[in-house]
Amino acid sequence: VLEKFQNEIEQVKTLDDLNRLKGKYIGRKGQLNDLFKEITQLSPDEKKDLGQKINHLKGLIDSRLQEKLKELTQKLKPSSKVDISLPGKKSWVGSLHPIQLTCHQILTIFHSLGFRIESGPEIESEYYNFEALNFPPDHPARDAQDSFFLDEEYLLRTHTSPAQIRIMQKLQPPFKVVVPGKCFRRDAMDASHSPMFHQVEGLVVAESISMGDLKGTIEIFARRFFGSDRQLRFRPSFFPFTEPSAEVDISCGLCQGKGCRSCGQTGWLEIMGAGLVHPKVFENAGYDPHQVRGFAFGMGIDRAALLKFDIPDIRWLFENDMSFIEQFQAIQ
Ligand code: PHE
Numbered sequence: 066v067l068e069k070f071q072n073e074i075e076q077v078k079t080l081d082d083l084n085r086l087k088g089k090y091i092g093r094k095g096q097l098n099d100l101f102k103e104i105t106q107l108s109p110d111e112k113k114d115l116g117q118k119i120n121h122l123k124g125l126i127d128s129r130l131q132e133k134l135k136e137l138t139q140k141l142k143p144s145s146k147v148d149i150s151l152p153g154k155k156s157w158v159g160s161l162h163p164i165q166l167t168c169h170q171i172l173t174i175f176h177s178l179g180f181r182i183e184s185g186p187e188i189e190s191e192y193y194n195f196e197a198l199n200f201p202p203d204h205p206a207r208d209a210q211d212s213f214f215l216d217e218e219y220l221l222r223t224h225t226s227p228a229q230i231r232i233m234q235k236l237q238p239p240f241k242v243v244v245p246g247k248c249f250r251r252d253a254m255d256a257s258h259s260p261m262f263h264q265v266e267g268l269v270v271a272e273s274i275s276m277g278d279l280k281g282t283i284e285i286f287a288r289r290f291f292g293s294d295r296q297l298r299f300r301p302s303f304f305p306f307t308e309p310s311a312e313v314d315i316s317c318g319l320c321q322g323k324g325c326r327s328c329g330q331t332g333w334l335e336i337m338g339a340g341l342v343h344p345k346v347f348e349n350a351g352y353d354p355h356q357v358r359g360f361a362f363g364m365g366i367d368r369a370a371l372l373k374f375d376i377p378d379i380r381w382l383f384e385n386d387m388s389f390i391e392q393f394q395a396i397q
Pocket residue numbers: 223224225226304307337338339340361362363364
């Protein structure tokens with residue numbers, strides 16, 4: 066009997082199995098009780114002897130059953146008991162990428178100044194990207210070395226300015242629009258260049274617009290975006306699609322114009338190109354250059370993010386290292 070029992074208890078895996086086994090051997094109708102019944106006919110001496118043996122056997126079986134019970138309940142413990150002292154799992158809350166965050170902040174300011182938000186295609190024709198914007202046929206930017214051409218005619222836009230033409234073809238003046246989006250140039254990646262980057266184009270067209278309107282608008286924007294302590298500087302420059310043209314610098318926040326490493330010792334940081342819309346561009350868009358005037362600007366969003374948040378390397382914006390990205394959660 067003991068041998069059979071020992072074989073069977075090895076097979077037991079659940080508490081139910083164990084109870085069944087217990088009933089089979091030492092339960093009221095179990096095998097040991099049957100044995101007790103069988104010995105009642107024997108002589109008193111034999112009864113005593115066998116009775117003791119059966120009781121010993123019962124003891125062995127019982128203690129083995131107890132052992133097995135302990136074993137099984139120990140195994141069950143982890144899943145049947147909740148440890149309320151363990152710290153809970155925190156769920157990850159998503160947030161805006163610093164580029165998106167910067168873009169939203171820029172657009173919000175222009176929106177509050179009455180600008181509407183438009184978009185343009187990332188794949189542009191050579192016509193919209195260069196020709197309509199008055200780039201001469203031999204302009205170096207048109208070279209395949211500088212731009213990502215897809216075929217003879219189409220390329221990845223090198224700036225958001227082609228959207229100027231598309232907007233003018235679509236809207237009737239007066240209007241004020243900003244166009245955010247991705248741009249692409251064949252630049253090697255380094256601390257301040259990325260072959261893919263972001264710009265916001267601005268375009269205002271009305272009956273009479275002057276350089277003063279451009280300066281006023283950019284100044285309001287820059288004070289709100291970078292802080293009222295920063296100075297602005299307009300430098301004469303050249304773009305084929307604006308006349309006059311300017312580059313806009315902001316005073317370096319780290320050295321307050323004295324010159325430091327982050328501004329290349331000049332005290333100034335360039336934030337955008339701008340100017341009054343060239344008459345040729347109005348003509349190409351189907352407007353009468355004698356009837357309308359306008360100003361336009363193009364600003365690097367990634368660059369604006371670097372300047373505003375003191376990020377030393379543009380590549381940080383594209384590596385998506387969580388320990389960097391997470392820091393922008395607090396300012397959403
Ligand atoms: N498209 C120019 C650039 O990418 C910026 C610009 C936009 C200049 C609008 C003037 C007017 O450098």
